[in-house]
Amino acid sequence: MSEKASDEARSDDTSRLETFADGVMAIAITLLILEVRVPHVEGRGLGAALAHQWPSYAGFVVSFLTIGIIWVNHHHMFKLISRSTHAFLMLNVVFLMTICVLPWPTALVADYVRDPDGRTVATAVYGGVMTSIAVMFNVVWRYAGTNHRLLVPGIADEALAKMNRSYLAGPVVYGSSTLIAFAQPYVSLAIFAGLAVYWLLPGTGPRAEVLTRRS
Amino acid sequence: MSEKASDEARSDDTSRLETFADGVMAIAITLLILEVRVPHVEGRGLGAALAHQWPSYAGFVVSFLTIGIIWVNHHHMFKLISRSTHAFLMLNVVFLMTICVLPWPTALVADYVRDPDGRTVATAVYGGVMTSIAVMFNVVWRYAGTNHRLLVPGIADEALAKMNRSYLAGPVVYGSSTLIAFAQPYVSLAIFAGLAVYWLLPGTGPRAEVLTRRS
Amino acid sequence: MSEKASDEARSDDTSRLETFADGVMAIAITLLILEVRVPHVEGRGLGAALAHQWPSYAGFVVSFLTIGIIWVNHHHMFKLISRSTHAFLMLNVVFLMTICVLPWPTALVADYVRDPDGRTVATAVYGGVMTSIAVMFNVVWRYAGTNHRLLVPGIADEALAKMNRSYLAGPVVYGSSTLIAFAQPYVSLAIFAGLAVYWLLPGTGPRAEVLTRRS
Amino acid sequence: MSEKASDEARSDDTSRLETFADGVMAIAITLLILEVRVPHVEGRGLGAALAHQWPSYAGFVVSFLTIGIIWVNHHHMFKLISRSTHAFLMLNVVFLMTICVLPWPTALVADYVRDPDGRTVATAVYGGVMTSIAVMFNVVWRYAGTNHRLLVPGIADEALAKMNRSYLAGPVVYGSSTLIAFAQPYVSLAIFAGLAVYWLLPGTGPRAEVLTRRS
Numbered sequence: 001m002s003e004k005a006s007d008e009a010r011s012d013d014t015s016r017l018e019t020f021a022d023g024v025m026a027i028a029i030t031l032l033i034l035e036v037r038v039p040h041v042e043g044r045g046l047g048a049a050l051a052h053q054w055p056s057y058a059g060f061v062v063s064f065l066t067i068g069i070i071w072v073n074h075h076h077m078f079k080l081i082s083r084s085t086h087a088f089l090m091l092n093v094v095f096l097m098t099i100c101v102l103p104w105p106t107a108l109v110a111d112y113v114r115d116p117d118g119r120t121v122a123t124a125v126y127g128g129v130m131t132s133i134a135v136m137f138n139v140v141w142r143y144a145g146t147n148h149r150l151l152v153p154g155i156a157d158e159a160l161a162k163m164n165r166s167y168l169a170g171p172v173v174y175g176s177s178t179l180i181a182f183a184q185p186y187v188s189l190a191i192f193a194g195l196a197v198y199w200l201l202p203g204t205g206p207r208a209e210v211l212t213r214r215s
Numbered sequence: 216m217s218e219k220a221s222d223e224a225r226s227d228d229t230s231r232l233e234t235f236a237d238g239v240m241a242i243a244i245t246l247l248i249l250e251v252r253v254p255h256v257e258g259r260g261l262g263a264a265l266a267h268q269w270p271s272y273a274g275f276v277v278s279f280l281t282i283g284i285i286w287v288n289h290h291h292m293f294k295l296i297s298r299s300t301h302a303f304l305m306l307n308v309v310f311l312m313t314i315c316v317l318p319w320p321t322a323l324v325a326d327y328v329r330d331p332d333g334r335t336v337a338t339a340v341y342g343g344v345m346t347s348i349a350v351m352f353n354v355v356w357r358y359a360g361t362n363h364r365l366l367v368p369g370i371a372d373e374a375l376a377k378m379n380r381s382y383l384a385g386p387v388v389y390g391s392s393t394l395i396a397f398a399q400p401y402v403s404l405a406i407f408a409g410l411a412v413y414w415l416l417p418g419t420g421p422r423a424e425v426l427t428r429r430s
Numbered sequence: 431m432s433e434k435a436s437d438e439a440r441s442d443d444t445s446r447l448e449t450f451a452d453g454v455m456a457i458a459i460t461l462l463i464l465e466v467r468v469p470h471v472e473g474r475g476l477g478a479a480l481a482h483q484w485p486s487y488a489g490f491v492v493s494f495l496t497i498g499i500i501w502v503n504h505h506h507m508f509k510l511i512s513r514s515t516h517a518f519l520m521l522n523v524v525f526l527m528t529i530c531v532l533p534w535p536t537a538l539v540a541d542y543v544r545d546p547d548g549r550t551v552a553t554a555v556y557g558g559v560m561t562s563i564a565v566m567f568n569v570v571w572r573y574a575g576t577n578h579r580l581l582v583p584g585i586a587d588e589a590l591a592k593m594n595r596s597y598l599a600g601p602v603v604y605g606s607s608t609l610i611a612f613a614q615p616y617v618s619l620a621i622f623a624g625l626a627v628y629w630l631l632p633g634t635g636p637r638a639e640v641l642t643r644r645s
Numbered sequence: 646m647s648e649k650a651s652d653e654a655r656s657d658d659t660s661r662l663e664t665f666a667d668g669v670m671a672i673a674i675t676l677l678i679l680e681v682r683v684p685h686v687e688g689r690g691l692g693a694a695l696a697h698q699w700p701s702y703a704g705f706v707v708s709f710l711t712i713g714i715i716w717v718n719h720h721h722m723f724k725l726i727s728r729s730t731h732a733f734l735m736l737n738v739v740f741l742m743t744i745c746v747l748p749w750p751t752a753l754v755a756d757y758v759r760d761p762d763g764r765t766v767a768t769a770v771y772g773g774v775m776t777s778i779a780v781m782f783n784v785v786w787r788y789a790g791t792n793h794r795l796l797v798p799g800i801a802d803e804a805l806a807k808m809n810r811s812y813l814a815g816p817v818v819y820g821s822s823t824l825i826a827f828a829q830p831y832v833s834l835a836i837f838a839g840l841a842v843y844w845l846l847p848g849t850g851p852r853a854e855v856l857t858r859r860s
Contacts, residue, residue, distance in 0.1 A: 016663065016667065016720055018231065019234065019664065019667055020667050020670070020671055020716060022231065022234055022235050022238060023238055023667060023668055023671030023672070024671045024674060024675055025235070026235055026238030026239045026242060027238070027242055027457075027671060027672055027675040027676075028675050028678075029239060029311075029315065030239055030242040030243050030246065030315050031242075031246075031675065031676075031678070031679070032315070033243075033246070033315050033316060033318055033319055034246070034249070034318075034679070036316075036319050038319070038322045038323050038326055040326075041333075042330075042332065042333075043327060043330035043331065043332030043333025043334070043336075044332040044333075046327060046330075046332070046333040046336045046337065047336045050336065050340065060316075061312070064308075064312045064315070065308065065309075065312070068305070068308030068309075068311075068312070069305075069308075071235060071308070072301065072304045072305065072308070075231055075304070086717065089717045089720070090713070090714075090717065090845050093709075093710065093713030093714075093716070093717070093845075094710075094713075094845075096674075096713075097706070097709045097710070097713070100674065100675050100677070100678050100709070101678060101681075101705075103678055103679075104678055104681050104683070107683045108683050111683055111685075112688060112691060115687075115688035115691075116688065117687065117688030117689040117691070118686075118687075118688025118689075118691040119688070121688075121691045121692045121695065122691065125695065200305050200308075200309075233446065234449065237446065237449055237450050237453060238453055240450070241450055241453030241454045241457060242453070242457055242672075244454060244526075244530065245454055245457040245458050245461065245530050246457075246461075247530070248458075248461070248530050248531060248533055248534055249461070249464070249533075251531075251534050253534070253537045253538050253541055255541075256548075257545075257547065257548075258542060258545035258546065258547030258548025258549070258551075259547040259548075261542060261545075261547070261548040261551045261552065262551045265551065265555065275531075276527070279523075279527045279530070280523065280524075280527070283520070283523030283524075283526075283527070284520075284523075286450060286523070287516065287519045287520065287523070290446055290519070415520050415523075415524075448661065449664065452661065452664055452665050452668060453668055455665070456665055456668030456669045456672060457668070457672055459669060459741075459745065460669055460672040460673050460676065460745050461672075461676075462745070463673075463676070463745050463746060463748055463749055464676070464679070464748075466746075466749050468749070468752045468753050468756055470756075471763075472760075472762065472763075473757060473760035473761065473762030473763030473764070473766075474762040474763075476757060476760075476762070476763040476766045476767065477766045480766065480770065490746075491742070494738075494742045494745070495738065495739075495742070498735070498738030498739075498741075498742070499735075499738075501665060501738070502731065502734045502735065502738070505661055505734070630735050630738075630739075
């Protein structure tokens with residue numbers, strides 16, 4: 001088989017990987033709603049019972065937006081990646097695994113956020129999962145970016161260094177916020193919620209810079 | 216990187232966004248069946264128990280058709296959109312979030328439709344989710360359409376204005392029907408069901424006009 | 431917009447419809463496993479408890495193979511279809527709805543197959559859903575095939591008539607088997623299982639003929 | 646229809662099959678998290694209750710990595726396959742069925758691994774499902790590879806024989822490990838976990854060789 005055919009096979013890799021990753025993220029994001037329960041009460045108390053469940057809705061929204069933002073970032077990252085290797089596929093599998101876990105600590109926090117004893121542990125677990133997602137995102141990116149291993153041609157070294165720095169913000173911010181959970185779980189949860197809303201805003205995060213740089 | 220490569224990257228955006236949106240809508244529509252329960256009764260009473268569950272089936276059908284119609288409309292809308300931005304991706308994430316919520320109020324209505332006290336609240340929540348889907352659909356469309364920001368070339372301004380008006384029907388109709396729920400929940404539910412069936416019919420809604428205009 | 435661009439948009443229709451249909455069928459087929467329970471018994475009785483659950487496994491296999499066969503047939507059908515209309519999309523949405531229902535009667539039959547009173551009703555419901563899938567498959571096909579409305583060019587009228595006849599076997603066989611359920615539910619279930627295995631075999635069903643005819 | 650059009654249709658087969666298979670694997674892998682429960686205890690005991698659930702997490706990780714590795718291998722296999730037949734589609738449906746089963750024995754092992762009586766049966770069922778996946782993977786490959794039936798042109802016979810041998814390792818290793826479960830369930834589980842980690846490492850398994858050979 002010619003060198004060219006082999007190159008085509010490698011770029012196919014990226015496309016099938018993107019499809020698989022999109023599929024997994026689409027399912028993980030949709031499964032979040034299964035953790036929001038229908039209360040079983042007398043009809044008269046339904047309004048109050050629904051209001052009482054607000055941590056479920058807040059958890060749903062924060063986790064949904066977070067996975068949505070990860071999807072958008074993954075999306076931007078893969079515009080810069082044109083090849084794949086066995087190790088890169090496997091790193092992506094581990095990255096996707098950390099995302100798939102998210103519905104579980106979301107339900108955990110919703111169930112224990114009002115319990116003064118359980119709140120700390122639940123928040124720390126939620127933060128730990130968030131941090132591991134951010135770490136794996138960086139591992140995937142660093143593997144692809146180091147020495148331009150899997151990148152499209154034409155990306156300047158300084159642009160790369162800038163992206164490395166900005167992606168690093170994720171593990172640092174989520175990791176710190178997880179540590180805060182042990183002292184002030186509500187503050188920690190507020191940071192997670194704030195980050196989801198902040199990154200939703202236009203012009204935030206690493207991708208804007210990269211796109212500016214490219215066009 | 217050349218201007219052309221950058222343009223290609225942007226049109227890739229749309230295609231990966233469509234795939235992700237299709238994935239999320241396909242999952243949300245399929246999860247609806249998980250809310251239809253298998254009754255646990257003596258075999259002799261199975262027929263009656265199944266018949267008693269009719270609100271579950273009705274809710275399943277109405278919500279399924281509604282998501283199906285949204286998918287078809289999203290599909291038509293994206294034929295007119297050829298570019299993407301970070302803000303546009305994020306607006307689509309929020310739009311998809313409103314759709315993903317739908318299995319939950321569907322189960323809520325099915326459980327409380329026969330309860331005179333809970334019926335009003337459950338219907339209002341269902342209507343609220345439906346309205347928020349319709350609002351976000353318009354937000355996504357307006358962001359793309361304003362000043363032809365992300366549109367394919369060659370769409371006349373008057374065609375655009377016509378589409379703006381016809382898409383606006385969604386929030387108005389669903390919003391009004393949600394208000395009606397506070398006085399007459401059955402009427403409100405009948406309107407939601409009627410809209411799902413009406414838009415199923417050939418030649419209804421905004422898309423027919425648009426396609427006529429294009430060919 | 432030129433005639434050509436409009437044609438491309440229409441063939442895009444088919445491809446996004448196929449992706450959406452594949453997604454829905456992939457999810458419906460995978461959700462079937464959620465109906466197979468983990469028994470909660472003393473460890474000593476686990477083997478017996480697992481064996482006792484055989485109707486769940488049988489139901490899973492028969493429904494999985496049935497959806498798999500529908501996917502393959504849908505796949506073959508769409509090789510002959512190159513255009514789409516609003517009505518065609520909507521008919522496909524209704525067709526997909528009948529498939530999405532299947533996990534529910536599968537669980538119903540598994541729960542009631544050993545109950546002499548519930549068995550008949552459960553089997554009739556299962557058969558009714560199977561029949562409605564087969565009917566909608568034919569509706570989708572007839573809409574596309576009548577007067578070659580949405581077909582690729584070059585299909586002979588006699589080939590079309592032959593396909594019409596062979597696809598019609600589905601509703602007839604599933605409908606009859608559903609009627610048999612009222613007298614002999616076990617016979618009816620055996621027919622559903624037998625059909626799933628039969629259509630799995632190479633050289634059965636309508637598609638073989640069509641492909642022979644085309645090459 | 647010309648011979649060329651027919652060939653294109655066949656290669657379309659492979660692409661839609663890959664999409665469907667990716668969808669099913671993406672869903673099966675994501676559903677695994679639904680088997681990890683949120684414990685319901687007093688908040689003070691939450692940490693201990695979460696720690697007590699470790700078999701759930703271990704099962705989630707091992708099954709997730711295993712499906713991930715199967716996806717990567719399926720991916721590599723399909724780079725060598727360029728055509729499809731009805732029988733090949735059906736064999737893939739059966740292969741996907743064995744993968745979809747996996748969330749169920751994963752939950753079974755997590756629930757019974759600490760029960761001295763149930764542990765053996767649960768592990769044997771888990772191993773049986775793993776073995777059937779490996780067997781079906783080989784059946785799919787052998788069907789495609791025998792006499793180069795569905796392969797891309799240019800693969801040497803000796804490369805094919807080497808792949809046959811290396812893919813055969815799966816059923817042998819998983820089958821043996823399942824037999825070990827009857828005597829030493831913990832050893833058996835350790836082998837399943839070890840294989841998932843081992844195949845995650847770069848340079849392991851059949852695909853590395855094949856890719857070397859191709860470029």
